[in-house]
Structure formats: C-alpha cells, structure tokens
Amino acid sequence: MANSAEYSLIANAIQKGLNNMGKYYEKTNNSDIYFVCLVLDPNYKLVYVESHWSAVEEEWEVGEYEWYEITQVFNKYYEAPPMLPTMDAAMPMKVLQGVRYGQSWMRDAVTAHQAADNHMHDPLQELSSYLTLPLEETDNIVVWRGLHSLQYPTLSHIVCDYLPIQGSAVPSECAFSSRGITSTLRRNALDHGSFLGSHPGPPELDRTGPRQHYLRQKN
Template sequence: MPDTSADTRDKVGLVRAISVKERSSSQRKERFHVIQAAAGILSKDMKALVVDMKVCWSSTYMMLNRAYSLRLHIKQFLLEISRVEKNVAKAAKLLSLRPSEDEWKCVKVFQQILAIADQAQQLFSSETHPALHLGLPALEDLHASWTTFQAKLGPNSRFYDAIQAGLDKIAEYYDKTGDNDAYVFSILLEPSKCMYHFDKHWSDTLCNEVLKLSKNIKRFERVNVSGAVAATIKKANKRRYSAALAALSTDNNDDGPIPPITTARTCGPTEALEPWEKEYQKYLELDEDIPEGMSTVKWWGLNAHRFPTWASLTCDYLAIMATSVSSERAFSSAGITITKHRNRLKGDIVEALQALKCAYRRDLFFHDIGPSALTEEDAERDEEIPEGVEGSVNEKDTVVSIELELDSDAEEEG
C-alpha cells in the first residue's frame, strides 16, 4: 500500500494498489463489471484492471492506460467496496486510494511518456522477421520524441528531470552500439534502406566511417577467390555515435526518394575496380522498388545470386535478435512442454518438440508446391489420360503414408 497521507503521493503506486484490490477476489471483479454495466457499457466491451510486472515490458504503461480509461468507474468502485467493509480503518484506507483530478492528470502525462517508449519497443520486437536493423532508428526516434516532449513540458515540470535521466540512458546505450558492428551491418543489409538511413541522419564523417567499416570485411576477397563463407572482420577502434544522436532532427519521417550516391562512395572514372569491388559497389548503388509485403529474408533468397558475398553476410547478421522476446517465449513454451510426466526429456528432444510445435501451430507442414520438373511431369501425364478413364486411377496412388518413430520416453508414457 502506498503512503496515502503524504503531501505528494506516488501516483503509480496508487493505480497499482487499486488494480490489486479489484483483482483480489471474484466478488470485486463482478462488482467492477456491474458498475460498468450500470454505466451502459456492453458486456463485450467490459474491461478489468491490470497489474504491472517487472519482467513484462510496457506493463506499467498498459496498467496506467487501462486505469485512466476506467477512472470514472474506479471512483465508484472504491466508494462501494469501502461501504461494505466492516472495519472502519480499512474502509478509510480504501477511500483514501481515490486519486484526485490533479493526480489523474499526472497519470495521463506519465502514460504519454511511456507510450513513446512502448512505440519504440514495439518497433523492433519481432519474433518472425529480422529486426536488428530497426534498433538504431528506434533509439533515435525515442530520443527525438522524448526531447520534443520534454521541451513541451518545460523545465518546471515534475517530469523534466525524469525524462532527462531517460535521455541520458538512451545516449549511453546508443554509444555502446559503436562497440559492435552488427548494428551497422544489419542496416546495410536491409535493401530498402542500405545507406539511406546513415545519409539522412548521420554526418558525412560518420557515413564515411560506415563505408570504411564495410570495406574491411575480408569475405569479399575470400568468396570471390575460394568461395569460403567464413568471415574475418577487422576490428576497428571503438566508434562513438553520441554526436549523431544529439544532432538528430525531430523530423522522423523517412519517406521520400533515396538520395543519390555520393562521390565519396564511388570510384573515379580512371580507377580500376577489383573483382570484389564490383559487387560491393553494385549493391550500395542499388535502386529498385522492393515489392510491398516482401520480407528481407525472401528478398535475399531471390537475389543471392546477384550479390553472393552480401548474401553470405546476411546469414550472420539477419539472424541476430534485436530483443530477447522470442527467446523468452521459447523458454516459456518449453516450460509447458516439460512437465512432471515428461521430466526426463533431454535437450535435443525438447528442441525437436519445440520445432514440431512451431511448425504445427504455424501450419508449416502443408503448403502449395512450387513449379518443378516433377510437377510438370505429373501435369503432362494427366493430360495424356483419355477422357472417361480418370476413375480408373488406383486410389493407392494418392495415399500418403507418415511413419513416426517413438523414442523411449514416449513409449514409456504410452
């Protein structure tokens, strides 16, 4: 319970305490629904309060968002449960939980601040597509949006110092990305962006540093000479991008034509390009429309023959997760698989079961067969069958047999 007698009360603590009270029993949940029904809310639109968790991202934002949208019902709810409380002291504490109008205004402002962070977090929290290339842009957008919001509130706002602390933390983590080349290469390997993001948001000095870093990849020479796919990345000195973050404009619109290739990126007319440089330049000067809805992985699968060296780099960088969301869900799913009846499963079996579960839930077992020599032969054979004899085809020709080999654990459970 927060201190309700203090001059300045903890607004988040108040909302959290109210949410806990509403969810503490089925009777209180039912009472909260009855209050909403009396206000004319349909049954399908009724909502319950939520409680934030330290291990759940954006849960505090969702808790405040839900409570603010139901603030009128919360006032009536606290009034009713205090009336039925027999203990006078407890009833007084329940009534003291009611936030004032000014406190609700503070909750709204804090909700808006967290909404900006939630939007940035959702931007690169994908578990089905590569998202590391969105990491730097998300931090840049978050820094710019919070800076604008901080200026709007003014230095006298009680949230001013809190936002500044958040901006300092963003700058710290943004600066640490200079120690790892993966963030830069993940953006370079996004065909719809490539150098566009750096040209728009970074200085010419940092853009040239990105180009220098990409040229230090020795895989260009190795793939063109021996076809090997192992990479040796030349470690550059630690790069610091704080200046780029501080110089970002609040205009976050990335729409518009991609700027032309600068002269710093191209060779002069008299310079002779080495074999690996031809592919290097060809990709950086790429100017083509990416079909809407086509994923980065699919695009590289279709264009790997055009840029074999760049495509080999995608195997290393596109698989890097931007967040731990997908791995955390995998651990949670594995926890459901391993029960007291299946507590002797080894790691490889659990891994296979997780892959099987994913394939089943995403309907990956059955899909349309693409064109191939085999399907063309079947089509030609069907055309040769005379009319009226289609029924003579033996049914056993269309039967598909699936054999499953059970391991010892499954046999014991059966």
C-alpha cells in the first residue's frame, strides 16, 4: 500500500504508521507478559491460545509450546514445601497429656506419610489443576485471584508480579484501579467536578483554532 502510486501522496505517513505498528508488535512478540497475563485470566487460560495460535515449530503440537512456556515461568516462582523433620530417637519425646496407648506410633506413621507426600509431590500439580479445570467467568481477575490465593499460591505470586505491569492488558489495568468502574458503571452517580477530580480527563479542546473559527462562520 505504501508503494502504490494511488497512495503516493500519503506514502510517507503510511510508512511511519507501519513502522510504529512494527515497533509495538516486536515489543509484544519479544515479551512473555501478554501471554502470561492471558493464561492467568481464568476466563481464557490456554483455550484461546490452543484454538487460534498455530504451532511455532513443526515438532511442537498445537498447545505444547505454550504449555512449555508457562511451565518455565511457573518453575521460576515455585518453591518446594519444606521437608518435615524426621523423628530422631535421640530427641526427647514431648509428653502429651491424655495420650492413649499407641498414639505415638500413629503420629510417627502420619509424619512419615507427610514426608513421603512432600517428596513425591508433583511441582506442576498446581498449574495442571488450574489449567485443566473448566473456565470461570469473572469481571475482576484480582478479586478472583484473592479468593483462590490459597488454592493457587504460586500462581498468585506470579499474578502479583505480572498483572500490575503497566500496559500488560487494559482489563488488568482497570482491575487495579477504580477507573474501570467509576468511568462507566458509576459515572452517572458522580457530578462533573467529582468525576474529573478523581480521574482527570483530557485537556479542554482549543475552541479558538482555525477549524472552530470556520465552524462558527459556517453556522
């Protein structure tokens, strides 16, 4: 289009627009922020990616590369649960009041079982559970994450680092501020001064310029 004779008069402007689009496209392409924020959204997870993104390389099946990418991010944040201390025979036993016969053996068995569970725990269980559960519709990702912070502790940690990033996604920016509500749903409940005081709007239009002068003459 920029090289077409039909658009020769505005070819320079078209080229600058293409360059600007390319600049932001490269920023998006070279960062995992947008992808991670999409996966962290319980409205989408990996469903949109698997449906509309093609495989990056031939050896990757659709969805496999995206799963690999999100696991790399998850592994950076994952912290293994602390190992429970084993019962040392040399350590003094704490005498509990009301302990019945055989209860100490039962406690030792439970402790050993918990230690084995921690050792055999799949580090990706939390991520797998989140991605395999059905999608959930929510208008506020932050509130949803807060309600599920104990269920998904590692993902909640990732959310705290990724979603507040400016420009990561317009919905996440609105979720971290009241503008997403006050500028739409509740705007009618605020007078003009209160609304502009809370959220400064765009500067006043210049009504003295040539175009405004032309409109006044025309009217």
